[in-house]
Amino acid sequence: MNKDIITSLRPALVMTMLFAILLGLAYPMALTGIGQMLFPAQANGSLIEQDGKVVGSMLIGQGFASDRYFSSRPSAAGDGYNGLASSGSNLGPTSAALVDRVKADSETLAKANPGKPIPVDLVTASGSGLDPDISPEAAYYQVERIARVRGIETAKVRALVEAGIQQPLFGIVGEPRVNVLEINRRLDQIGATKR
Amino acid sequence: MTLQGWILILAFVGILLALAKPMGLWLFALYEGRRTPLHTVFGPIESSFYKLAGINPNEEQGWRRYAVHMLIFNAALLLFTYAVLRLQGVLPLNGLGYAGIGADGAFNTAVSFTTNTNWQWYSGEAAMSNLSQMLALTIQNFLSAATGIALAFALFRGFARREAKGIGNFWADVTRVTLYLLLPISIVYAIYLIASGVPQTFAASVDVTTLEGVKQTLALGPVASQEAIKMLGTNGGGFFNANSAHPFENPTALTNLVQMLSIFSIGVGLTYTFGKAVGNVRQGWAILAAMMIIFLVGVTIVYWQEAAGNPILHNLGIAGGNMEGKEVRFGIAASALFSVVTTAASCGAVNAMHDSFTALGGMIPLLNIQLGEVVIGGVGAGIYGFLLFAILAVFVAGLMVGRTPEYVGKKIESREVKLAVLAIAVLPLIILGGTAIASVLEVGLAGPLNKGPHGFSEILYGFTSAVGNNGSAFAGLTSGTPFYNGMLGVAMWIGRFCVIVPMLAIAGGLAAKKYTPETAGSFPTTGPLWTGLLVGIVLIVGGLTFLPSLALGPIADHVAMINGQTF
Numbered sequence: 001m002n003k004d005i006i007t008s009l010r011p012a013l014v015m016t017m018l019f020a021i022l023l024g025l026a027y028p029m030a031l032t033g034i035g036q037m038l039f040p041a042q043a044n045g046s047l048i049e050q051d052g053k054v055v056g057s058m059l060i061g062q063g064f065a066s067d068r069y070f071s072s073r074p075s076a077a078g079d080g081y082n083g084l085a086s087s088g089s090n091l092g093p094t095s096a097a098l099v100d101r102v103k104a105d106s107e108t109l110a111k112a113n114p115g116k117p118i119p120v121d122l123v124t125a126s127g128s129g130l131d132p133d134i135s136p137e138a139a140y141y142q143v144e145r146i147a148r149v150r151g152i153e154t155a156k157v158r159a160l161v162e163a164g165i166q167q168p169l170f171g172i173v174g175e176p177r178v179n180v181l182e183i184n185r186r187l188d189q190i191g192a193t194k195r
Numbered sequence: 196m197t198l199q200g201w202i203l204i205l206a207f208v209g210i211l212l213a214l215a216k217p218m219g220l221w222l223f224a225l226y227e228g229r230r231t232p233l234h235t236v237f238g239p240i241e242s243s244f245y246k247l248a249g250i251n252p253n254e255e256q257g258w259r260r261y262a263v264h265m266l267i268f269n270a271a272l273l274l275f276t277y278a279v280l281r282l283q284g285v286l287p288l289n290g291l292g293y294a295g296i297g298a299d300g301a302f303n304t305a306v307s308f309t310t311n312t313n314w315q316w317y318s319g320e321a322a323m324s325n326l327s328q329m330l331a332l333t334i335q336n337f338l339s340a341a342t343g344i345a346l347a348f349a350l351f352r353g354f355a356r357r358e359a360k361g362i363g364n365f366w367a368d369v370t371r372v373t374l375y376l377l378l379p380i381s382i383v384y385a386i387y388l389i390a391s392g393v394p395q396t397f398a399a400s401v402d403v404t405t406l407e408g409v410k411q412t413l414a415l416g417p418v419a420s421q422e423a424i425k426m427l428g429t430n431g432g433g434f435f436n437a438n439s440a441h442p443f444e445n446p447t448a449l450t451n452l453v454q455m456l457s458i459f460s461i462g463v464g465l466t467y468t469f470g471k472a473v474g475n476v477r478q479g480w481a482i483l484a485a486m487m488i489i490f491l492v493g494v495t496i497v498y499w500q501e502a503a504g505n506p507i508l509h510n511l512g513i514a515g516g517n518m519e520g521k522e523v524r525f526g527i528a529a530s531a532l533f534s535v536v537t538t539a540a541s542c543g544a545v546n547a548m549h550d551s552f553t554a555l556g557g558m559i560p561l562l563n564i565q566l567g568e569v570v571i572g573g574v575g576a577g578i579y580g581f582l583l584f585a586i587l588a589v590f591v592a593g594l595m596v597g598r599t600p601e602y603v604g605k606k607i608e609s610r611e612v613k614l615a616v617l618a619i620a621v622l623p624l625i626i627l628g629g630t631a632i633a634s635v636l637e638v639g640l641a642g643p644l645n646k647g648p649h650g651f652s653e654i655l656y657g658f659t660s661a662v663g664n665n666g667s668a669f670a671g672l673t674s675g676t677p678f679y680n681g682m683l684g685v686a687m688w689i690g691r692f693c694v695i696v697p698m699l700a701i702a703g704g705l706a707a708k709k710y711t712p713e714t715a716g717s718f719p720t721t722g723p724l725w726t727g728l729l730v731g732i733v734l735i736v737g738g739l740t741f742l743p744s745l746a747l748g749p750i751a752d753h754v755a756m757i758n759g760q761t762f
Contacts, residue, residue, distance in 0.1 A: 004263035011264065011366055012271040014248035019373070020275065022240070023337045024330035027378065028420040031385050035395035035419065038386070043395045045415050045443070047403065054403045059392050059442040060413055062405040069406065073523070077437075083413035084320050084400070086437035088520040088548035090671035092649035093505045094752055096761040098519065102508055120504070120515035126522050127440030127547045133523040172202045174448025175526035184406055
């Protein structure tokens, strides 16, 4: 046993250092080099620029408080869509806090978008708190409100949603969805041409 | 449940089965120490590592030496990670200026990543510098996985060798698995992830101004390089708090499918490697069949429950499945599938929050870990865990029919059975003991976010995940306290090495035995009867032990849920 321990010391210490250099430094550095060279946009966070300003990332959701915009899902990331505090709500199925939150959100939604069943993703917090998408149902649900508030034709907003739906890959991988930041940017563009 | 969802699940299983043989053959080449095409690239690194460390890769080690060298190496890695985490504040690549991690937290995380658990009491983007992510954590993701595969090789040799003293060389196994399997796949995999949108930069964050004029700071970092090995090595420790639910870790539905496949890829391969090593690939397929049966039952239950949704929300007029804690791009089917994959293996990455699953939907991930994560399982750990159950199964079969138990040409005698039971009994002892302690102490009860039976489930899941070296969580549990960091740290260490050491002792004993050829009197260990027996043993041993604790947690929660009771 003692001999086993003594013979293990040098390989254990040296291999720890060698692997630390190879796997902890060389590997991530090499990939950073490759990533920055081949896919700089993705490697730096898929950022979207508009008029010279960075307005967000294609992949990361944003909170939209104004009823002029399509709303995102409820978020448990910090105070909502905090990019330094990704998190789900972690509320369980029998949580009173969950029920209270859903109740309050549904009432607000029903007031702004009367007379329609509320899509489930609009009252449930995502896993990351940074979900960039909503379901097509959740987008259609908001069409009339946005048309009304912005003073544009409903059909125009509806067409925007239709064009914004991303379908599952090969029809099976993924779910149909609408990127909220993307559709809101398009919304601002039609608004601009009208006014 | 939708047709599309089921097609996805079946496509996943199909691709997985197709991966078993090629992956198994590649692993078999490494098991035998054969030269691979990759030796031209990484061969010089291998030989220079041996030279600098004074290792003779051809030296055969007996099980004691193999075990001691493995333990001392893991202890050295533990200390290294601990030191980097403590010193984080003064080390470079710390763009967000995070302080060094406290003693209890650094201990917990160092144990967690060394044992392939990757339980995380912290949120990555709010506690870890980029250097810590790379140097303290990524390295462990490789080496804990390589250690697991090396140990599986050692056990395979125990079954395959005849009257032999050694079970291989630990250093050669770990180095070869790292250089010729984990590293090359991770490089290709990480490049794919970057192309799909996973960041890979040394910048710690970027500021954006949202459409509504609010400042949003997005955490960045060398994510892709860590993400690849996190999945491939069934580690599961997220770069970010939200793990694979975070769009920067898992940006698309396709990366999600690839991540699920990569969790299982080495595990399914090892079943084939085992069959090949013992000279009968049908032995491997029999094991894989038993695993897939348990797996598909689990997937069906979770998918069914999550698609059915939460009746309490239905009463509020919100129709549809349960989307709390799930991402729109994955939906219910891919989230349910991911949760079963990650807990059947000892991965513990999550693409949806298990804490917010329906009561029974969340019970299956928990039960998967309690069964010992032997359904495919962690890299290496899954197959050696399953072989412990196989030893138990031939023993039970032997008792029933009155024959001396044999398995793949080796007599299974009292020493093997005792050691297997020892290894299997560690799990319930520490899980239930730890949960019981935490459920009566104030410091333990301070942890759960949810009240009622679901709060108990959070504690139970925490200890189950730690001992099972899974690392997923009912994440409402606030575990970054000295009590939980200490308790769970010790639980993870015991859960890993108190299984490994008896398992290596079995390997050593088996290697020394003579070959016993199969006769008409042997109990056949291929075919449906055997597969059924394996499934039965896994379910009875795991299921019965934990049923009372499940009744107090998820089952009580389910009854409350269907009766509309909240806490």
